[in-house]
Amino acid sequence: MKGFYYLLGVVAIGSGVALWYEAQRPAGTAPAGSPTPVAATDGFRGFTLGSDTARVEVTEYSDLECPFCAQFATVQMPVIREQLIATGRVRWRFRDFPLPGHQYSRYAALVAQCAGEQGRFWEMHDQLFFHHQWAQTGKNPRGLFRSFARDAGLDLAKYDACVDAQRYAGRIQASVEEGTALGVNGTPTFFINGRRYQGRSTSDAFKAAVDSLTKSRK
Amino acid sequence: MRQRQAIALLALVGLFVALYLWLYKIGIIGTLQCGVGACEQVQTSRYADLFGVPVAFYGVVGYAVLLTVALLGLRPRLLAERRVTLALAALATVGVVVSLYLTYLELFVIHAICRWCVGSAVIVTAIWVVALSAVRRSM
Numbered sequence: 001m002k003g004f005y006y007l008l009g010v011v012a013i014g015s016g017v018a019l020w021y022e023a024q025r026p027a028g029t030a031p032a033g034s035p036t037p038v039a040a041t042d043g044f045r046g047f048t049l050g051s052d053t054a055r056v057e058v059t060e061y062s063d064l065e066c067p068f069c070a071q072f073a074t075v076q077m078p079v080i081r082e083q084l085i086a087t088g089r090v091r092w093r094f095r096d097f098p099l100p101g102h103q104y105s106r107y108a109a110l111v112a113q114c115a116g117e118q119g120r121f122w123e124m125h126d127q128l129f130f131h132h133q134w135a136q137t138g139k140n141p142r143g144l145f146r147s148f149a150r151d152a153g154l155d156l157a158k159y160d161a162c163v164d165a166q167r168y169a170g171r172i173q174a175s176v177e178e179g180t181a182l183g184v185n186g187t188p189t190f191f192i193n194g195r196r197y198q199g200r201s202t203s204d205a206f207k208a209a210v211d212s213l214t215k216s217r218k
Numbered sequence: 219m220r221q222r223q224a225i226a227l228l229a230l231v232g233l234f235v236a237l238y239l240w241l242y243k244i245g246i247i248g249t250l251q252c253g254v255g256a257c258e259q260v261q262t263s264r265y266a267d268l269f270g271v272p273v274a275f276y277g278v279v280g281y282a283v284l285l286t287v288a289l290l291g292l293r294p295r296l297l298a299e300r301r302v303t304l305a306l307a308a309l310a311t312v313g314v315v316v317s318l319y320l321t322y323l324e325l326f327v328i329h330a331i332c333r334w335c336v337g338s339a340v341i342v343t344a345i346w347v348v349a350l351s352a353v354r355r356s357m
Contacts, residue, residue, distance in 0.1 A: 001292075004223045008230060015234035022238065022247050137245045144245050146262040156262075 023139075044171045047121040049081065050091040056193060056210050058090055061097035061179045063187040064112060064128050065105035065135045072188050072201050073129035079203035084210055094125065096175040097187050104134070104141055106172060111145045113168035114159050115152055123152035219297060221352040225306055225345050226288035229281045232341040236277030239334055243272040256330035263328045265320075273320065277338060280316075284309050284345065303356050307349040313342035 046059070062069045084090040096113075098105035108128055115124030127148035128134075134141040149159045162168070179189070183196070190197040192209055199205045241247045242261060250257040260266065266273055287309065291302035317339040324331050 004227075008227060011227065011230055015231070019234060019238060019241065019247075022251070023241065134245050139245055139247065140249050141245060142249065143242060143258050143262050146258065147266075150262060150264060 042171065044168075044174070046093045046095045046175065047116050047125075048091055048093045049122060050085040051088040052091065054088055054091040056084075056090045056213055057093060058197070058206070059093040059095055059191040059194075061095045061175075061182075061184045061187060061189040061191075063097055063099045063102060063105045064108035064125075065102035066099065066187045067132070067135065068201075069188045070129045070132040070135070073125070074132075076201060076203045076206075080206055083203065083207060089214065090206075090210055094121075095179060096172045097179045097184055097189070098172065098176065099187060102135075103138065106169075107141070108145070109172045110166060110168060111149065111159075111163055113171060114162035115149060115154055117162055117167070118154050118158060120152050120154055124148060124154070127152050219292065221348050221355075222288045222291045222302070222306070224348050225310075225352075226285055226292070228341050228345045228348070229285035229288060232338055232345070233278060233281035233285060235334055235338045235341065236274050236281055239274035239332075239338075240272055240278050243274055250332075250334065252333060257332040257334060259330040260324055260328055260332035260335060263330075265323045265328060276316075280309070280313055280342075284313070300356050303349070303352045307346075307353045310342065310346040310349040314346045317342050 062073075080090070080092070085092055096109040098109050112121055112124045112128060115121050128145075131144075131148065134144050146156065146159070150156060182191070188201060190201070193213065197209065199209055238247065239250075239261065242250050243266065250261065252258070261274075268276065284306065287302060287305055290296060291299065291306070296302055320335060321339050324335060
C-alpha cells in the first residue's frame with residue numbers, strides 16, 4: 001500500500017512540475033515577436049463609429065493591451081457611444097498605437113484588423129477590451145483571441161489566413177508612425193477635430209468638450 | 219483493492235490532462251503541445267464550452283471526484299464496501315458517454331483531433347473497464 005501512495009505522489013509531483021513548466025514556457029512562435037512588414041499603408045484611416053456627417057470627430061490612438069485603454073473602453077466608452085455617437089454628434093475614429101513595451105499589443109491590433117476585414121472590428125475591439133485578463137497573464141493569447149474571433153461572429157478560416165499572413169501589419173505600422181509624427185507618446189491619446197485633447201478621459205469631459213465645440217459653431 | 223488503486227492512478231493522470239486543457243482555455247498556458255492534431259482548433263471551437271464553462275473544467279471536476287472516491291474506497295473500513303465500487307462504475311460510465319460524444323464532435327463536426335482529448339478519452343475508458351471488472355468481481 002505504501003508503494004502505491006509513493007507512486008501516486010511521484011505522478012502528482014511529476015505532472016505538477018510539467019504543468020508549471022508549460023505555464024512558464026515562453027510561447028514558441030510568439031506572435032508579437034514576429035517581424036512586422038514595413039508600413040505598406042493602403043491609405044487606411046482607421047475604423048470609425050458614428051455618422052459620417054457628425055460635426056465632431058474624435059480620433060483615439062489606442063493600445064489594445066494597455067490597461068488605461070481597457071478601462072476607458074469598458075467604463076467611459078459605453079456612455080460616449082450612447083450619448084455622443086448614437087445621437088449623431090460625434091464620429092469616433094480608432095487608430096492603432098501599440099506600445100513597444102507591450103508584448104502582444106501589436107498582435108492584438110492585427111487580429112482586430114482582421115476582424116475589421118470581415119466588418120466586425122468593433123465587436124473584436126469589445127471582446128479584447130472587455131475580456132482584458134489576457135493582457136495580465138503574459139501568455140501567448142493566440143487561442144484565446146481565436147475564441148474571441150468566434151464569439152465576434154468571424155469566419156475562422158478567413159481570420160486564420162489573415163492573421164497568419166499578418167495581412168494588416170503595414171496598416172498598424174503606418175498608424176504608429178502617424179501617431180508618433182503627431183506627438184503621441186502614450187495611450188489613450190485623443191484628438192478632437194484634429195486638435196490634441198488634453199482634458200480628462202471621462203464621458204462627462206468629452207461631452208463638455210463636444211458641447212463647447214458645437215456651441216461655438218452655432 | 220488493486221482496481222481502486224488503478225482507478226486512482228488513472229484518474230490522477232486524467233486530472234492533469236484536463237487541468238492542462240483548462241489552463242490553456244483560461245490563458246494560463248499559451249500554446250498546447252499538440253504534435254500531430256489540431257488541438258487549438260478543437261479547443262477554440264464552440265463545442266469547447268458548455269453553459270459558458272470550458273468543457274475541460276468539467277473534466278477536472280470529474281477526474282477529481284473519481285480520484286477522491288477511489289482514494290476514500292482504499293480506506294480499510296471501506297475496502298469491502300460495494301457502494302464505492304458501484305459509485306466508481308457509475309461515474310466512469312458518465313465519463314465514457316461524455317467522452318464518446320466529444321470524440322464524435324471532433325471526428326464528424328469539428329473535423330479535427332485534439333490528442334489530449336483523445337488521451338483523456340482513453341484514460342476514462344480504461345477507468346470504466348477497470349471499474350466494470352470490479353463490479354463483476356463484487357457480484
